[in-house]
Amino acid sequence: MTLRILLLLCLLTPSAYAGRVDTGDPRLDAIFRILTGNHFADKAEALAKLAASPHPKRYELLEGVLSGRLRVLKKSGRLVWATKKGHKYLATDVLSGEPLGEFKRRKLKKIAINNRLRRVIRGILATRDLDSGDPARRLKSVQALLANPSPAQATLLAPRLEKETDPAVREAMQLVLALGRLASDAPRVRLQAIAMVGDSLQPVARQALVRLAASDPDPRVKQAAQDALGKIEDRVKLFAQIETLFFGLSLGSVLVLAAIGLAITFGVMGVINMAHGELIMLGAYTTYLIQRLLPETTGLALLLAIPAAFMVSGVVGIAIERGVIRFLYGRPLETLLATFGISLILQQTARTLISPQNVPVANPGFMSGSWQVNPVLSLTYNRMYIILFCLLVFAGLFLVLKRTRLGLQVRAVSQNRAMARAMGVHSARVDALTFGLGSGIAGIAGVALSQLTNVGPNLGQAYIVDSFMVVVFGGVGNLWGTLIGGLGLGVANKFLEPWAGAVMAKILILVFVILFIQKRPRGLFPQKGRAAEG
């Protein structure tokens, strides 16, 4: 009983916004009163009414509803364009264009729409764009029709196809028309249509073929559909393999990026640096801070972040080496504990100084979206850049180690410290610089990771185990091992994932690495020479 009263109570509680709309045009008012309300079922009708109304700004208004820029000023009920400015919104009257000043977000009523309504609006706008002068917009509009096939489309497209000059748009239009004909009553027309859609990888085409292959009354049509479907499935499978390989390489390149700094500090110097992950984290935070400084140009900020992150993490790395690690050479357990402590200190510092929350790092335009090779294969840009970036970093580091004086000294000290010192190499300085180099590379990895994952105090922890795994698997002290090991583990992981699941794939990989290390304790590419014996 009390419950029922409660329910009544909450139905009666008034909303802070009473639903006032005042544009001076009673028909528009009526439409927007429905649109600002809570009954989503009625809203589709209101939108159709708006589209059908002779109002000169109807398409603009529909676009405004779609983008969320069109709002109602709660107090006066006027329709306004809201533009974000700092914490507030700048409102301009939609009909008169008169600026109305700045308002807090809660003073403006947003027109809530759901996915279904978004589809409705896009449908309305798509038919308008069919006659647009821009082929890209026409293509988009035809593709929107493709997404929701209906018989009415044929009458819409057939006359336009004759006039169409752009080949891509023509092809899309023909596909839409052919899909319509798949539902024709005459078996001959259906057969022709199957021949037309037969080499399309569009999911809609495949779905239509699946229906025909399963239940077409005419055996010839059924057979043709099955044949076409078989061919399509083969191609889809091939592209799925390519996609998985790409996923594997991209996961692998992330692993290599995270591990390659460690390949220097752990692989070459033999320091078990548990704070390696936090050096990556510092790089990611550097990216965030530089983006804060240059909020308008995220692309430039990202490029600048690469050297900056190298410097920040490198300097911190040198400080760690000079301040702590150099007193602990030859005592791996103490080094492990001390660097673990440092990792906790760095994490908590990030929490205290910046925020315990993750911070937003924007992706520049060229890093978002994907390259649509065909309807079943798309390669995401951010991953492509990361693979490329990983190879560049690897090549750069390789050159430094093989072609510079520092590289020579690093190799000399790591292979035989006593001899190197006897030859006049300042080994303490080389240790500091080597550690700085490894740390700096970790910082660069942080810049790359900031584009893929969360930037927060816990970023480093997520990568420390993987990094050690890659270095140990690849062979301690060997850069090639890290590259091949990282990419190999990434690809293996991605090929396992579809049938084993993400959790199991990871476990299997770990088990594999453990068994592998039992068999070959020095990893894939063991370091040769005297130092490796010790």
Add this chain to the structure above:
Amino acid sequence: MHRSITLRRLGLALTTVATLAITAAAQAADTIKVGILHSLSGTMAISETTLKDTLLMLIDEQNKKGGLLGKKLEPVVVDPASNWPLFAEKARELISKDGVTAIFGCWTSVSRKSVLPVVEELKVPLFYPVQYEGEESSHYVFYTGAAPNQQAIPAVDYLMGQGVKRWVLEGTDYVYPRTTNKILEAYLKSKGFSAKDIIVNYTPFGFSDWQSEVARIKKFGSHGKKTAVVSTINGDANVPFYKELGNQGISAEDIPVIAFSVGEEELSGIDTKPLVGHLAAWNYFESVDAEANDEFIEKWHKFVKNDDRVTNDPMEAHYIGFNMWIKAVEKAGTTDPEKVVDAMIGVTVPNLSGGYAAMMPNHHITKPVLIGEIQDDGQFDIVYRTPEVVGDAWSDYLPGSRDLIADWRKPLSCGNYNVKTGKCSGQNY
């Protein structure tokens, strides 16, 4: 000479300590202590620090109104550092050492399960503000977050109404998603969906490489039937998940994702433009159009001195839980935990979405279910709202718990009563 100075200093120090101790004791006599048990460091700090601030604000406000029973409230904040066993230790410390009369805290289910035996032994109420998997009702725990029937089931109902025919249940691999997905799978099957139209998939904590999972979802959704993803992905893993969805070109109009753990706080870390239209089910959104909410947001911004800080569902849960506790203490006329716990049942306070929340005999509360769609400003547009729903401790869709109810009113006073056998098992969790 030198020595005497040191001695004098020592004496001075001792007296200071003694005075401090006395003042502390004196203060303790005329304040009511409230324990705040939220992680301020470690993995969960990201979510839990906000709740600590919320409680400090609520307590501060109550003190400005004159306190409680003529005394001031005094918050005691401890940091369990996202370490589950430490939650139990800190809870014990709060009760035995600091003498708090109520604890507000925990986020993850593991942390709650770890605190539960402590509050049952020491008999002090715990207010738990986060949505959880249900299957529990303790005499000393008040669940102010949603039970599965107040979040997961209405969310799936909404999607069914939108014509969804295929389901991907995607979750992080731990107890809350596993139990929730078990309930949802049983529920979907009871609604006539066949097993081949449902896939269930789990990923590890903090998972960041979503390429294959998203490609799989895309493939599953390309069979011509409307497909939706029900996501119980936890915390951090969501950002790379949504980024990958956006990059692979899956829009909410094709395959909507409805999430139970993504709120304003989680979205404040990302660019939400590619996410517009994806959904979340909660019992509160910052965008709720209600006067109580406007007031709350204003106070919150003033308290944290930052207009960018968002509000979220667990904050509302603490708001409700705290006000309920205040009311129950006033009703009982004492802060004695045992009496307050009994007085809690039936207490009704306003929530932030313009309705009321009542404490039910099973220690769960009534909540409206709201479905919101993500907007490009990181806020949610509410697209669906139910009337207040009573939280169900034991799910009706799991074979083991179908016949169980919880009722802490006397004389039944049982968290696990089997209506078929008429027995109370005493096993509350």
